[in-house]
Amino acid sequence: MPSILAVDDSASLREMVRFTLSEAGFDVLEAEDGVQALEVARKTLVDAVIADVHMPNMDGIELIKHLRALSGYKFVPILMLTTDADSNLKKEAAASGATGWLVKPFSPDRLLATVQRVLE
């Protein structure tokens, strides 16, 4: 089963992502910020990453840059979680190597559809 790394400082959001995706059969790993996420990514090559933009220690944009530099993560889909107002952030995320984004708030169905879209 494909594995997904969910990175968010909000435990409830991680919970929702994890619940939705594991219900759909994905193997979900979690990290609370960019630093933790990088640690996980160095040890495990996941099939996709979902990361919040605003996080302590290392934010989502910084994380993407680091991930893309990591061997094995060049082509891995990385999705950013943003809010609608963050249109500049979307551009910044894309320029830093994000595959796409998911606008908060999102429904479990939408999350699942988006993840399936990039993993097809």
Added chain:
Amino acid sequence: MSFDLARFHAAFFAESAEQLDAMEAELVRWNPDEPSREAINTIFRAAHSVKGGSATFGFADVAGLTHLLETLLHEVRSDRRALAGTLVDLLLQSVDCLRDLLSGHQQGGDPDLARLAHLTGELEKLAGTGPEPAAVAAETPAAIRQRRWRIAFRPSLAMMQRGNDPFRFLRELCELGTASVETHLGRLPELADLDPESCFLDWTVNLATEAGEAEIREIFEWVEQDCELEIEDADAQARKPAVAAAIEQDPAGLATSSIRVDVDKIDQLINRVGELVVTESRLRQLLAEAEESEFSPRRQALEALSTNIRDLQESALQMRMIPLSFAFHRLPRLIRDLAAELGKEVTLEISGEQTELDKGLLETITDPLIHLVRNAVDHGIESPERRLAAGKPARARVSVSSYYRGGVVVIEVRDDGRGLDPVRLLERARETGEVGPEDSLPEADALNLIFSPGFSTAEAVTDISGRGVGLDVVRRNIQRLGGRVAIDSEVGTGTCFSIEVPMTLSIIDGQLVRIGDGLFVIPVLSIIESVQPDPANVETVAGGRTLYRFRGGVVPLLDLRETWDLGTARELEESMIVIVERGRQYFGLCIDELLDHQSVVIKSLEENFRRVSGLAGATVLGDGSVALVLDVGSLGGMLGDRRQRQRQPAAAAD
């Protein structure tokens, strides 16, 4: 906000059951000589709605069968097929079969797949003799409204290095309608310069679709800056305005036996009832102060009011209760998959799935429960060979059961696997430094080591449970709900985890007490007994701890006046002791005075102030004053901490 997909499933199962009942009722009543359009519509809508839901939630077998029904019923509805004879029989059989499939998804159990295959065959045979569905589709107004688009898509060379696959966009375009794709090789360099990580191709897509430009553009939203995109309307001639599709008016919806209500509304109701309880206590107190006689009309009216309020409270709380089957129905599949993956043979036994629990609690308890079941299959149960060698049947048993005990719901996860060896746990704990090298622990405490952070005795970390989220998280999540998890295990025979959670979180039966100069509420459920201490039974042991002799044993005492500095400390003889239960352990709380016994509505401290260890929340009393609700679980933990420190003074640095 926590999210639980299972709750959608629950709603879907409820809906489907209602739809199938309606369908069955109409079919049974059906008289071919007096056809009723209303009945046909009801039957069609039932099939249609079950199909929609099942496709959304991924119940492919249900979706497949209902799709066939829908096709046939569509013909009936447009008067191209008679609803009679074989078709009625087949529809009724389908209702049974769908119920069977749905209950398989909901509660586990094995649906009759042979029947499904047979029924599908019969229905297909019948449908095959009817008009070609594709021909029908071609006549729909939708076909007329299609437009043709020409889309030029030239990805940047680096697009793939951001995890975007150009083919995905092409595929999604093709899914919008009928498309032809031209590939352009103009950018391709000499072979020697060909970088396999770059995208040198670009494409033109001719697409006939109902979708508008915005929908097409949306597909490329992520790569707007990462590609060149041109979208042209290929047949720019003016078209006749599209005929508005006739909107089918659904006649009045089916009468249903349940309605869905926003949880917030229920919570509001529960809160209001809570306030009502407070007002009632206030009234009671006023009457008492006025020295109103027990038999005065006012007193009697108040008693009647109280009874009604209790009933109302119970009904309101009942609305949030849902049966545990919603958490249990995922287990059969989980066990099947896990067992197959691990090469183990496991039978799952489930009982008590009708036990009801507060919805929020149920959602939070589901994950820890699944974790425990995974653990049981992964770590608890041996391979069939090992089981045979140990003289056990090759097929292992995992049983999940639940029942009420007092005001709590108990959920047990029991396996007949290898069990936990307290000696090994202790060795392991010494290795990790959890326990000092010289310390020994009673067996029950050694078993509890399994709940320490980062603790695992699995020889190899498998990808089933060895994911770094251990039993410590399970325990923490359960404790956060005011519950607890206990373990019992015997080497070679098996392990049993039992989770205990309160049925509801918002209202408890409380004993009001005064401790120092503060008012506190002790949940009555955790109280064993209140005693006037006899000095002869008090013992002070090394480390300044005080023990009290009680029912042939000794229990540790916790004096919150000291711990929380609640006014002057008093001699034990002048206090009272409330013996409370935490798990299987008792301890005593020293208090100054026992006051009223009443139901209290717990208000969250976390939401209004912050989380305080030892307190479950606060409540407003009848006279408007505030009392803090003690959390016996975490108070006991405070004793535990102290014991820990005494046992290993060197490790106190943390």
